[in-house]
Amino acid sequence: MEPIITAHALTKRYNGTTALDRVDLTVAPGEWLAIMGPSGSGKTTLLNLIGCLDLPSEGKLLVAGTEVSRLSGKDLTRFRRETVGLVFQQFYLVPYLTALENVMLAQYFHSIADEAEARQALDEVGLGGRLRHLPSQLSGGEQQRVCIARALINEPKLVLADEPTGNLDRANEDLVLGLFKRLHEQGHTVVMVTHDPEVAGLAQRTVHLDHGRLAEAVPTASG
Amino acid sequence: MLLRILREALGRRRRRVALAFLAILLAASLSTALLGLSTSVLERMSQELRAYGANILVTPRSEAVRLEIGDISYTPPTQQPLLDETDLHKLKTIFWRNNIRGFAPFLSLVASVNGEPVVVTGTWFEHRFTLARGTRLTTNVGLEAAARATQEYVAGVKGLSPWWRVQGRWPAGPGDGMGNEGLIGSTLANKLGVQPGDTINMQYAGRSRTVEVTGILSTGGLEEQQVFVPLATAQELAGVAQGSSRVLVSALVLPEDKLVGELRGKSPDEMTPEQYEVWYCSPVMGSVLRQIEEALPGVQARPILQVSQAEASFASRIQLMALIITLVALGASALAVMTTMTTLVLERRREIAIMKAIGADDAQVAVLFLTEAGALGLLGGLAGYGLGLALARLLGVWVFGHALPVGLDLLPLVLLLSLAVALLGSLGPLRQAIGTPPVYALRGN
Ligand SMILES: Nc1ncnc2c1ncn2[C@@H]1O[C@H](COP(=O)(O)OP(=O)(O)OP(=O)(O)O)[C@@H](O)[C@H]1O
Ligand SMILES: [Mg+2]
Numbered sequence: 001m002e003p004i005i006t007a008h009a010l011t012k013r014y015n016g017t018t019a020l021d022r023v024d025l026t027v028a029p030g031e032w033l034a035i036m037g038p039s040g041s042g043k044t045t046l047l048n049l050i051g052c053l054d055l056p057s058e059g060k061l062l063v064a065g066t067e068v069s070r071l072s073g074k075d076l077t078r079f080r081r082e083t084v085g086l087v088f089q090q091f092y093l094v095p096y097l098t099a100l101e102n103v104m105l106a107q108y109f110h111s112i113a114d115e116a117e118a119r120q121a122l123d124e125v126g127l128g129g130r131l132r133h134l135p136s137q138l139s140g141g142e143q144q145r146v147c148i149a150r151a152l153i154n155e156p157k158l159v160l161a162d163e164p165t166g167n168l169d170r171a172n173e174d175l176v177l178g179l180f181k182r183l184h185e186q187g188h189t190v191v192m193v194t195h196d197p198e199v200a201g202l203a204q205r206t207v208h209l210d211h212g213r214l215a216e217a218v219p220t221a222s223g
Numbered sequence: 224m225l226l227r228i229l230r231e232a233l234g235r236r237r238r239r240v241a242l243a244f245l246a247i248l249l250a251a252s253l254s255t256a257l258l259g260l261s262t263s264v265l266e267r268m269s270q271e272l273r274a275y276g277a278n279i280l281v282t283p284r285s286e287a288v289r290l291e292i293g294d295i296s297y298t299p300p301t302q303q304p305l306l307d308e309t310d311l312h313k314l315k316t317i318f319w320r321n322n323i324r325g326f327a328p329f330l331s332l333v334a335s336v337n338g339e340p341v342v343v344t345g346t347w348f349e350h351r352f353t354l355a356r357g358t359r360l361t362t363n364v365g366l367e368a369a370a371r372a373t374q375e376y377v378a379g380v381k382g383l384s385p386w387w388r389v390q391g392r393w394p395a396g397p398g399d400g401m402g403n404e405g406l407i408g409s410t411l412a413n414k415l416g417v418q419p420g421d422t423i424n425m426q427y428a429g430r431s432r433t434v435e436v437t438g439i440l441s442t443g444g445l446e447e448q449q450v451f452v453p454l455a456t457a458q459e460l461a462g463v464a465q466g467s468s469r470v471l472v473s474a475l476v477l478p479e480d481k482l483v484g485e486l487r488g489k490s491p492d493e494m495t496p497e498q499y500e501v502w503y504c505s506p507v508m509g510s511v512l513r514q515i516e517e518a519l520p521g522v523q524a525r526p527i528l529q530v531s532q533a534e535a536s537f538a539s540r541i542q543l544m545a546l547i548i549t550l551v552a553l554g555a556s557a558l559a560v561m562t563t564m565t566t567l568v569l570e571r572r573r574e575i576a577i578m579k580a581i582g583a584d585d586a587q588v589a590v591l592f593l594t595e596a597g598a599l600g601l602l603g604g605l606a607g608y609g610l611g612l613a614l615a616r617l618l619g620v621w622v623f624g625h626a627l628p629v630g631l632d633l634l635p636l637v638l639l640l641s642l643a644v645a646l647l648g649s650l651g652p653l654r655q656a657i658g659t660p661p662v663y664a665l666r667g668n
Contacts, residue, residue: 113224
């Protein structure tokens, strides 16, 4: 099957510093890939490029058959909202909107807001009783779950998560990881950045980044 | 959904929103008050200036050459034709009687006051008269009708020249005064050392009268060098049974250019009867003069221009000043609103980045934020308009002693200005925030 992500000599430079250095990577549809590496090695940078939040300096990047390194502005935005769901390292929620409204916001930008559907998405992440809470009234784990519900609401082929459990305690970590397991089982492609080998162990494949360079993948036990 | 986001964004960020709202509110109310007042103050001012002071001089029609200096006749009253003051009530029977707002007769002579030659003028201070039911009132060219009810009127200098200031009190008494009280001009009072409560003696042609000075008169004009006494007292001194040498009338008239086009600049004698009737029933100077001359046979009525000229240049200077102040104030408050709106967007750069990261395109973000700014602008503008009206009213009462009318026609302008300023203030930072790739904005925190 054609890979959902193909990176070829992908390079990203931020005025002087090379955050990503000629990275080659392919990810198959339905695969769960973990990205590991020390802080500052370029993990978030790689994820942002795949997520179409930024454009590469050099190299070629194909996501779901589209060469996104060639897209610009409007097309990139449209492609992003059709194809990827993003879960960030920090919980980026709009502070004055409730949990429900934050999810509906993603629907609204995508097409039209559907309250029943948004309610169900929150229900599935175990937040059925927290619909009307503001982000400030939610715990870190709950906020992260809102982010996951929001990332999934438009049924993206590709789910990108940047240390989704980095700020969570054990109980919440298990809850969130359970959600990703379910996603994977449902056939979504998951690319997840993590520091935690145990979390990476859940993935089928792990790649290591070091100073912007990709080290070869080591198949994990479950893969 | 847009409305829902808007409601939450405005409702849940109360403090931030309140600040912007307040800025717009103040700017809008200031604009309303200033714009509203500057037009209505000017109208009011020219109205009051016109109400102040006479604009028509009525004198007996005579061929004789009279010696006049500064409106005062130096020809002895016994040697000049006089105008019977008992006829003056007829001024309130002419077609434009309701536009006659005041009048007073004057009879001046040069008497010896405490040994000095002084102009002594007899007049009505405050003269009440009634027009009985059945009095003939002019209703059209050559037409009359009987008055349906008895009406009471007040004439006299007190109403005619409301800017006259009296230190002490006005001469009291029914009608035109008791005959033994008077006012003395401030310059003359200084010269003669006269105080309110003092009496002065006036001698003329061998006759002598004494009046008590009830007040010192300040007018800013030649009146400050004269003595004012009741008309009857001046008549006794002059040795005439009745009459006055001139009558000043304050009439409300429209400028000539308010006339229908074909009548403008046309002499009444050249008009067709139909045109004449239209002209006669228009409250312009010419027709009021004509009607005064019809009502008081043997008189000549002339417009006096001094007040209107002074009024015009005064009004235009005030207008310029009001315009400058208004523009400066509007500019300053527009700047304040724009700064507030700019801050409002800038502190939400992160939020804009989040929206873009979850799939919003530039247009969607722009619509969201501009709708919010627009709603703020309109609401603030509307509330500011209301507050501005109240402010204008308050200012009117403080400065002029009564509320001034402020037209409703300012509402669209104020709303438009508020909207434009709110949008303009948001546009710059919004463009910048939208243009930044979301990664950078999100990192910046
Ligand atoms: N917008 C930027 N401007 C300048 N330098 C940047 C920018 N984004 C990333 N970098 C640099 O690129 C490098 C890689 O950063 P990146 O955020 O990808 O690291 P990371 O692997 O996600 O680290 P962490 O585990 O701490 O999140 C770092 O040296 C960082 O300083
Ligand atoms: Mg990172």
